[in-house]
Amino acid sequence: MTAHDMKHAGSDSARLEAVGGRLSRVDGPAKITGAARYAFEQQLEGLTHAVLVGTTIAAGKVTGIDTRAAETAPGVLAVLTPDTIMELNSASDWFGRQPSEETYCPLVREVTFSGQHIAAVVAETLEQAVAAAALVKVGYDETPAIVDLSDGSDGIPVDAMTKEWGDAEAAFAEAPVRVCASYNTPREFQAAMEPHGLIARWEGDELTIWEPSQWLDGMARTYAEWFGVPFENVRLVSPYIGGGFGSKALALAHSAVAAAAAKMLGRPVKLVLNRPQNFTSYGGRAATRQTVAIGADKAGRIQSIVHRGVNETAVDGMWVEPLGSVTSIMYATPNFSSKQNVVRVNTVVPGAKRAPGENPSAFGIECAIDELAYELGIDPLEMRLINYAEQDPHAKKAWSTRQLREAFAAGAEAFGWARRSREPRSMRDGHQLIGWGVAAGTYPVRRAYGEAVVKLLADGSVEVESSSIDMGQGTYTILAQTAAETLGVPVEKVSVRLGDSHFARAGVTGGSRLAGVMTGAVYKAAGQALDELIGLALSDPRSPFHGLQANTLQVKGGRIAAPRGDGPEFSIAELMSTLGREKIEAKGDTVPASFTPEQRYNNYTTIAMALPHTEGEHSRHSWCAHFVEVRVDEDFGTVRVSRVVSALDSGRLYNPKLAESQWKGGIVMGIGQALLEEGIVDRRHGRIVNGNLADYMLPTNADIPDIQTISVGIPDPHSSALGGKGVGELGIVGVAPAIANAVFHATGKRVRDLPITLEKLI
Amino acid sequence: MTSQTIIDPPEDGHFRNGQASNGSAPSPTTLSIHLTINGRDHALDIEPRVTLLDALRERLHLTGTKKGCDHGQCGACTVHVDGERVLACLTLAAQVEGRSITTIEGLADEDGTLHAVQAAFLEQDAFQCGYCTPGQIMSAVACIREGHAGSDEEIREYMAGNLCRCGAYPHIVAAVRQAAEGLRS
């Protein structure tokens, strides 16, 4: 199902195919021909369709649900409400912590946000289900809602977020040059083009779920716990994912409704959220508010940073968006204090969106340092170099690798930063004010243990299997490259099978960890398979290499021979045939040998086992510098990004072609964040009124200029087996402040509230 | 009242032109229609409210055409009707009976040879997750045919109706430019 035809894969050049080569996407042909069947596009016999009904108030109680009209509507098979849906067990959270409640009902009686699922209609066709869902009548007893950050108190302190050294407040008070300002980011949404949804099918006690997923094993665990069946009885299938950006890592309430409906009806159920429901069924990035105070000496050297942050969370759930994460490591400072609170509001629990924490954190510190640079009359790039952190200022450890100075240099050179005129409003083209801005970004290297299966088959082909996924980052491709290079076979001989929880297990795809984890696991598994093949070739009496007195053999281009090439040479298929082997299969993992089965299970089904990025001697991060040109219409206040040059350090790139795409994708999302994206809440109703793709504006093609990316990374042996660091999250971090800084340079106006829309500039 | 030419709801299972005699509205019912998709005839029994998009995805299992927003706000469902790019989510299936529909599945040659736009998308890495990609490609083919791929700026404007959340836009522009140049020469 997920094996890909390689005939369009591009080049036959070995260099292209090897790790680090610019091989075209191996799953590309399936995607460009429409053959790629995404999770909930599977065609099943007897499929039924479920549609959810959401609350229209943000807080209160449901007093009654009138389902009579819906139940008698054409084609309706069932109407589920809190009273009629089967009871589920509560499931543990993503740390594996046991729930406090025993049971779980994914349809609510107590309303904590607008759009919460309250009922579901299952019908023979989608049209019938949609029409019947509109007939469900709900009565409420409404109570006042806390709408957003401005409503709440100062919130609840999150002590675990506190980072302090020196005496930051005193040092700030004494500093000769000081800046202090507040920076706000709104509720933002992942808005993947593929909506959330799933197909659930029960066969006895076995549940199959076809669902776009960033974490098959974690979600399978949740389903298993909800329904009280063994983990092995749940199969998650997710061959392609139409974008996740953090939103598709968890089994959500709507997932539970679909699986419960399928069990109750004894028929497969398909439930796909409509676009507005996508804005309320999983939380976007929490709205944030930060105050950044920087004190410096007259030469621009930072003496102190005092940082206070707040993010919104839900009434009945906790999300902490770590706002001090970049603040605490980007610049050297002898005194530092960062504290964070959360404020409960009536919203769906906010969630992970590309570079959670680092993204808004960078918006605060990277704007603030720009303000400091203007305060001192120092070039903003120079300002950053003056305060360059030679080691991790928080962990007080050496960087594993930090090519940020190189990024500043390469980016500035390509952008032409030296030609920038310092003063705001000093560059223009007709009615357009031109501004150049810079900002840096970073993201920690998240590491985990992984496993993979590599099979050498009788025909000389290779299969790689893993329950990890490809949502566009290029997992299919880089694992094919890794296996091909390790085994010495042409890449078209390798087929990579992902997205099925019955394959070798994998942890979450998030935090830019998957490529490092999985290339390491495949490298290991492929190495084991190769060792076994060579071992057999040397030791098996049937082998033509038997008795050659060789210590080892070499495989190149799918052919096996002595390293000096002075003996016989056979294809792997010929050798396998001679050996009488159908396949050689190796399961390789990077899990410590001491791990118990339970630890292994938790390694893949929770995030509790992730390795700290500051473990041991080093602090591990990827880094980047963005250089941006904006054009602001002096009359209209419209901002257009006209040029971007970004230099990025993601360590070694496994496939630069695909890494560049991810970087650029992050930059594009950052442009949207800076200029367009904002979940707008009607304060009277506590409801997002622009939960659709016309009013929650994503950038279009016309909003995006050509983007130049420059790789300045070097292999980082402390970060991953093959030397790579994170790619996917990095690109977005620092884009919004670079744009805000460019807007200041263009206009002389400092906009500290995202997005920078035209009314803020006219 | 004057008679009107209408298409009656079928009583005999066939959808046809007819004369309504009394001017009263027929009640909703199932239509039997034929759609010509990628050169093949498909018979369907559907309610009038079924969109072309849901007919393709849920009835005909042609899932290459994607549903992103279902309201004409994203372009993921772009198909060609009589050679022009349109949105399948805002098109009733019944409305296009008699017209020629092309979806992403019908773009490559029968022998699997990719259309120039498909090949360019692969070469330029003009997609990541792939979900908006069929719509992008159908849109790009039409964009070039319309003569709206003359410059990068024009490509950006005339491809703006296809959102891509992975942010492949710069590569999409490169792919459309490359395919347009290839098709011109």
Next chain:
Amino acid sequence: MRDFSYLRVDSVEAARNAAALPGAMLLAGGTTLIDLAKCGVAEPATVIDISYIEGLNAIDVTADRAVIGALAKMSHVADNAEVKSHFPAVSEALWQAASAQLRNMATIGGNLMQRTRCPYFRDPQNFPACNKREPGSGCSAIGGVTRGHAVLGTSEACIATYPGDLAIALVAFDAEVDLGERKLKVEDFFLAPGATAEREHDIRPGEVITAIEIPGSAAARRSTYLKVRDRQSYEFAAASAAVGLELEGDGRTIRDIRVAVGGVATKPWRAREVEDALKGKPLDEATVRKASELAMESAVDHGANHYKIALAPRVIARAILQLGETA
């Protein structure tokens, strides 16, 4: 979406008869009707498919007059060489609207029937109060999120913005809409909400738009449509202006000028105050900017849309001054 009957008609006469059926709604391009049916706003009992009527998609343009059939697609009109030459503002308004796909679907007649994008109007499930949908039920927008709402032509019943682009150009150049028995100025075809927000058009049961007609003029030949919005493309206007200009022989005195604004009013809005203030005056920046302010004299904001009062005159002024720079 509620189920409905589907009738395909092949003549205007049949369309008129069918349109008079209870609960009947005409389907041309479908970009408004199907969208709103999915929102639960439009609930047709019968959908009358007029898209197969022959002869209604002609685009007939001379220097004196453009006659555009109601079923002509927006994209075809936008790309028509004669339209570009004699009525550039019409072409520009069209190609800057929606997306290429939607313009291939939507028709000129249907475009005039486009409904507002007010988020409260479009969401009956969550916001039952809407005088446009349900007369007397109230207006959910007033007091709510109003960033996109109108500042001109509003009433206590409704502040929804007319979202289209084409009609802005049409009212600037005195276009008429052909309803068969009657012809109306496009400006009169659209109704401001007043106390009857549900009535958006002067169209009677059984009437079908068959064509629009635009008289040619020197101002129409030297015209432009300027659209300002958050996003570069695929978005409704924050403010827009359709402007036509005719200068005296001296090349600087304004003989005739047409100004209409979009994105800021409850209907396509002709800014005659601006025109009157500029006729006979020299075309210079200060004069034009000052006169453009007059378009907003009667403007009333509802908070978040206040910026439109500042923005719209700047858009008008830029459009006029840009035209002045073209020979």
